[in-house]
Amino acid sequence: MSRIWGFLAVLALWQLAVSLHFLPIFVLPSPLGVLSALHNNAALLLTNGLITGAEVAAGLLLGLALGIASAIALLLLPALRPILQPVLTASQAVPVFVLAPVLTIWFGYGPAPKIAMTVLLVYFPVASGFLDGLLATPTADLDLALIAKAGRWRSFRWLRLPHALPHLAAALRIAVTYAPTGAVIGEWVGASQGLGYLMLMANARSRVDLMFAALLGIVALTLILQRATDHLLRRFGL
Amino acid sequence: MTRDWGLSGTATIGGALLFDSIQLTLAPGWTCLLGASGAGKSTVLRLLAGLPSGASFDGQINRPDRIGWMAQRDLLQPRLTVAQNVMLLGHLAGRRPDPARADALLAAVGLDGFAARRPDTLSGGQRQRVALARTLMEDAPLILLDEPFSALDPATRATMQDLAFTCLQGRRVLMVTHDPVEALRLGNRVQLLHNHRLTDVALPDLTPPRDPALPEMAQAAAALLAQLRGQ
Numbered sequence: 001m002s003r004i005w006g007f008l009a010v011l012a013l014w015q016l017a018v019s020l021h022f023l024p025i026f027v028l029p030s031p032l033g034v035l036s037a038l039h040n041n042a043a044l045l046l047t048n049g050l051i052t053g054a055e056v057a058a059g060l061l062l063g064l065a066l067g068i069a070s071a072i073a074l075l076l077l078p079a080l081r082p083i084l085q086p087v088l089t090a091s092q093a094v095p096v097f098v099l100a101p102v103l104t105i106w107f108g109y110g111p112a113p114k115i116a117m118t119v120l121l122v123y124f125p126v127a128s129g130f131l132d133g134l135l136a137t138p139t140a141d142l143d144l145a146l147i148a149k150a151g152r153w154r155s156f157r158w159l160r161l162p163h164a165l166p167h168l169a170a171a172l173r174i175a176v177t178y179a180p181t182g183a184v185i186g187e188w189v190g191a192s193q194g195l196g197y198l199m200l201m202a203n204a205r206s207r208v209d210l211m212f213a214a215l216l217g218i219v220a221l222t223l224i225l226q227r228a229t230d231h232l233l234r235r236f237g238l
Numbered sequence: 239m240t241r242d243w244g245l246s247g248t249a250t251i252g253g254a255l256l257f258d259s260i261q262l263t264l265a266p267g268w269t270c271l272l273g274a275s276g277a278g279k280s281t282v283l284r285l286l287a288g289l290p291s292g293a294s295f296d297g298q299i300n301r302p303d304r305i306g307w308m309a310q311r312d313l314l315q316p317r318l319t320v321a322q323n324v325m326l327l328g329h330l331a332g333r334r335p336d337p338a339r340a341d342a343l344l345a346a347v348g349l350d351g352f353a354a355r356r357p358d359t360l361s362g363g364q365r366q367r368v369a370l371a372r373t374l375m376e377d378a379p380l381i382l383l384d385e386p387f388s389a390l391d392p393a394t395r396a397t398m399q400d401l402a403f404t405c406l407q408g409r410r411v412l413m414v415t416h417d418p419v420e421a422l423r424l425g426n427r428v429q430l431l432h433n434h435r436l437t438d439v440a441l442p443d444l445t446p447p448r449d450p451a452l453p454e455m456a457q458a459a460a461a462l463l464a465q466l467r468g469q
Contacts, residue, residue, distance in 0.1 A: 140311055143289050147307045148330035158329050162317035
């Protein structure tokens with residue numbers, strides 16, 4: 001419960017700052033103003049939130065599937081590893097957000113570029129983290145596979161996969177916090193719906209309270225995803 | 239079974255001689271291979287097991303189709319249950335699992351009722367018991383042990399030595415160790431790998447497992463230690 005006091009203190013300071021006219025209302029709306037914007041635009045926020053949420057979910061699932069598949073492919077095709085593994089590692093240092101305008105040119109203004117942006121944000125940490133885990137299986141453990149004359153699949157199933165699952169879980173926990181940001185940036189570049197679009201639209205009309213309301217929606221979406229992922233992973237002991 | 243299992247030949251590692259035309263034949267019972275660190279005893283064991291050793295070997299190796307393997311680390315898989323760990327080599331080999339046999343072996347190593355537990359809930363000694371059960375599960379005629387008890391505390395080590403000796407009765411066992419007392423305790427034969435050669439160590443006239451508290455054991459251990467130090 002003590003965590004709540006921190007939030008309340010920030011909110012109180014915020015409300016105080018606005019009430020004492022430190023900042024004009026069109027720069028910083030009051031918490032109560034944001035609350036009433038949330039209330040008055042609930043349907044609008046929900047519709048657009050669901051659209052962004054769907055983009056995030058699609059991007060997450062696709063990025064996760066592609067990342068897992070790539071890691072397994074690179075494990076089973078050692079010849080490709082020296083070429084592609086450095087790319088995977090280096091890609092983590094690239095701010096993929098800068099690709100958003102390019103993705104819009106390639107995929108148009110529909111949901112595709114937003115999903116693609118999310119996929120990029122999810123794919124690289126998942127592929128790289130999972131592959132690291134698969135390759136980091138101790139050789140002493142892999143000796144057991146040689147003693148049992150196990151093929152690649154069984155040594156993957158019984159030794160490498162269980163060893164790599166915590167690495168995959170850690171990568172997924174990080175990916176999930178980035179995913180909504182990816183979709184929102186995709187929407188900023190060009191969209192006709194979604195929370196990111198709503199933010200830009202509110203901005204153009206100087207509706208700072210609505211902007212903040214949309215922002216809260218994005219934060220809520222991220223927190224829900226984070227909690228759901230954590231809950232799911234914990235159920236599997238990860 | 240008509241063949242004698244063992245290894246004969248020469249091995250080099252990175253161009254340096256490791257052992258020179260040694261001949262190791264594994265008779266029934268326990269053979270203990272003793273040597274200082276880096277003498278090449280683990281290489282002998284890994285060559286016999288058909289595992290990568292990093293050495294180039296010129297010679298002959300005879301081994302049965304199925305081998306039991308126990309390493310210094312217990313190699314328990316943290317995300318599998320104790321029973322799954324016991325059946326791990328069967329899973330890896332694609333054989334149908336036999337949980338009833340796994341339970342029986344767990345009982346035999348004193349871990350009745352531990353089947354559903356996770357390895358991280360076990361003590362070091364209990365974990366090595368599970369590793370022993372996993373080795374027994376294979377029912378292999380040749381068992382290779384790579385310093386399996388060296389990480390245990392002295393009391394647990396002695397208990398595990400007795401348990402392994404009882405459980406592995408009737409099989410051919412090769413145990414690599416750097417502990418003279420352990421080798422003297424368990425070995426039907428003790429071979430010393432020293433200066434690239436194998437020498438047969440004279441043993442006290444007692445049946446293993448020998449009591450290390452006896453004076454002739456203390457004497458033999460002291461003599462063996464002197465030999466290990468190259469005196």
